[in-house]
Amino acid sequence: MKADAAIDALGALAQEHRLALFRLLVQAGDGGLAAGMIAEKLGVPNSSLSFHLTQLREAGLVLQERQHRSIIYRANYPAMNSLVAYLLENCCAGAADCGAGVACETPAQERKSA
Amino acid sequence: MKADAAIDALGALAQEHRLALFRLLVQAGDGGLAAGMIAEKLGVPNSSLSFHLTQLREAGLVLQERQHRSIIYRANYPAMNSLVAYLLENCCAGAADCGAGVACETPAQERKSA
DNA sequence: CCCTTATTTCGATAAAAGTCGAATTGTATT
DNA sequence: AATACAATTCGACTTTTATCGAAATAAGGG
Numbered sequence: 099m100k101a102d103a104a105i106d107a108l109g110a111l112a113q114e115h116r117l118a119l120f121r122l123l124v125q126a127g128d129g130g131l132a133a134g135m136i137a138e139k140l141g142v143p144n145s146s147l148s149f150h151l152t153q154l155r156e157a158g159l160v161l162q163e164r165q166h167r168s169i170i171y172r173a174n175y176p177a178m179n180s181l182v183a184y185l186l187e188n189c190c191a192g193a194a195d196c197g198a199g200v201a202c203e204t205p206a207q208e209r210k211s212a
Numbered sequence: 213m214k215a216d217a218a219i220d221a222l223g224a225l226a227q228e229h230r231l232a233l234f235r236l237l238v239q240a241g242d243g244g245l246a247a248g249m250i251a252e253k254l255g256v257p258n259s260s261l262s263f264h265l266t267q268l269r270e271a272g273l274v275l276q277e278r279q280h281r282s283i284i285y286r287a288n289y290p291a292m293n294s295l296v297a298y299l300l301e302n303c304c305a306g307a308a309d310c311g312a313g314v315a316c317e318t319p320a321q322e323r324k325s326a
Numbered sequence: 327c328c329c330t331t332a333t334t335t336c337g338a339t340a341a342a343a344g345t346c347g348a349a350t351t352g353t354a355t356t
Numbered sequence: 357a358a359t360a361c362a363a364t365t366c367g368a369c370t371t372t373t374a375t376c377g378a379a380a381t382a383a384g385g386g
Contacts (some may be wrong), residue, residue, distance in 0.1 A: 101232070112371095115374095133332075145377070146376060152334085166384075173312075177227045177300070178312075185235065185240060218348090227343090256346095260344080280352050282362065283363065336379075341374075343372070344370085346369100348366085348367095350363100350364080352362085352363085356360105
């Protein structure tokens with residue numbers, strides 16, 4: 099993962115509605131949620147929500163797919179994984195135990211997943 | 213972790229210089245780095261860097277400590293851990309295997325670390 | 327085809343974030 | 357107490373982000 103992609107992803111998550119939206123999709127799992135359903139759950143006007151969905155999609159954090167009249171959104175888990183890996187890359191210069199706890203023990207750093 | 217804290221942390225990381233700065237500290241480990249050293253490594257004016265350090269500190273992602281004339285900054289690993297846990301909380305509604313891969317298998321979700 | 331539903335794009339506006347030189351504060355040295 | 361050094365605060369400015377109603381696009385049903 100490159101710095102620009104990480105900044106886009108973090109920026110996409112750093113907003114009240116988008117953070118709530120992403121967590122909603124993370125919890126929804128494979129089934130995903132339709133745009134209208136999300137707008138209703140978050141209490142945000144459709145046009146505003148559409149703006150936020152675009153941000154998350156362009157940042158690579160969510161995937162979209164048309165189903166009949168609705169558009170279904172899903173969390174992109176691999177993208178999330180590589181974002182976390184990027185943040186913790188070479189933690190404590192690679193020392194096995196550096197007091198960082200779980201953060202430093204991410205099982206798969208810099209995998210090819212996204 | 214609460215939503216506001218997560219937004220602050222994500223917003224703090226969603227910026228070119230601050231992301232590079234945080235990763236620098238993550239890699240530096242327990243020794244930390246002095247403000248001046250960071251400014252030099254990043255090629256950012258002191259006043260700009262100070263602004264960014266404040267952002268990261270207020271977001272809880274870095275810790276500061278005075279040492280003689282310098283101020284040493286360190287990554288706050290527990291804060292990072294709880295941020296990741298917050299993002300992936302109740303992933304796939306708690307299903308053991310949901311295709312999310314590593315992301316969904318965070319060992320310590322919502323611990324009291326930060 | 328016309329009509330309803332689902333979602334996005336447009337456009338104008340308001341609010342927040344980033345930049346950096348100059349001045350300031352705090353700490354050590356002689 | 358005068359000087360040098362390390363870092364932060366101030367202030368004026370530019371750029372980016374967020375909001376949401378109204379109009380447009382897309383898909384399916386009668």
